[in-house]
Amino acid sequence: MGTYIVWISSVLAVAVADGNREKRQGLSLEPGNWPSCQSGAARPYTRVNTTDRVAALRTYFASSRIQAYLVPSEDAHQSEYPSGYDKRRGNISGFTGSAGFAVVTIDKQALWTDGRYFLEAEDSLDCSWILMRQRETGVPTMVEWLKTQLLSGEKLGASPFLVSSGIDH
Numbered sequence: 001m002g003t004y005i006v007w008i009s010s011v012l013a014v015a016v017a018d019g020n021r022e023k024r025q026g027l028s029l030e031p032g033n034w035p036s037c038q039s040g041a042a043r044p045y046t047r048v049n050t051t052d053r054v055a056a057l058r059t060y061f062a063s064s065r066i067q068a069y070l071v072p073s074e075d076a077h078q079s080e081y082p083s084g085y086d087k088r089r090g091n092i093s094g095f096t097g098s099a100g101f102a103v104v105t106i107d108k109q110a111l112w113t114d115g116r117y118f119l120e121a122e123d124s125l126d127c128s129w130i131l132m133r134q135r136e137t138g139v140p141t142m143v144e145w146l147k148t149q150l151l152s153g154e155k156l157g158a159s160p161f162l163v164s165s166g167i168d169h
């Protein structure tokens with residue numbers, strides 16, 4: 001639990017303007033949008049059940065006045081990361097590939113990663129996650145997606161020095 005308190009205490013709230021909860025058409029952006037989450041498929045042994053971790057993170061949303069939280073990529077070259085930071089995205093999502101970031105909202109959790117990691121993500125995320133396949137047709141950027149999930153004035157929290165890079169994805 002201590003881990004989650006630290007995350008939230010360093011929150012920089014970022015207003016997401018013009019949110020309207022519009023639905024995107026086309027590609028499935030529903031939880032478990034990959035083959036091994038279809039009924040009858042074998043469960044990958046590397047899949048991590050993150051239900052409790054995600055729920056624990058959400059318990060801090062109200063007091064932090066945020067409706068979403070960004071758990072950024074853990075690129076090793078970002079040497080200014082505080083100690084322990086580089087384990088967070090892997091911890092909250094179960095996905096430990098070296099590129100990707102997770103966003104948890106009040107009722108959804110989504111992970112963005114690129115084509116090198118689609119299969120690894122499918123084998124490690126549990127089926128409550130939405131896999132956002134970066135640069136595939138119909139896959140929104142984080143900001144595009146948040147505009148469909150947050151109402152105007154609702155806020156995304158993240159560790160301050162990571163917001164500018166995270167928001168570009």
Ligand SMILES: *[C@@H]1O[C@H](CO)[C@@H](O)[C@H](O)[C@H]1NC(C)=O
Nearest residue numbers: 001002003004053087091092
């Ligand atoms: C993830 O974080 C939780 C809460 O701090 C901790 O109990 C757990 O051991 C961590 N798991 C991993 C794999 O780092």
Ligand SMILES: *[C@@H]1O[C@H](CO)[C@@H](O)[C@H](O)[C@H]1NC(C)=O
Nearest residue numbers: 048049050051052126127128
């Ligand atoms: C994941 O963990 C939660 C809470 O411990 C449990 O209720 C749920 O059934 C688990 N889901 C799967 C697919 O095992």
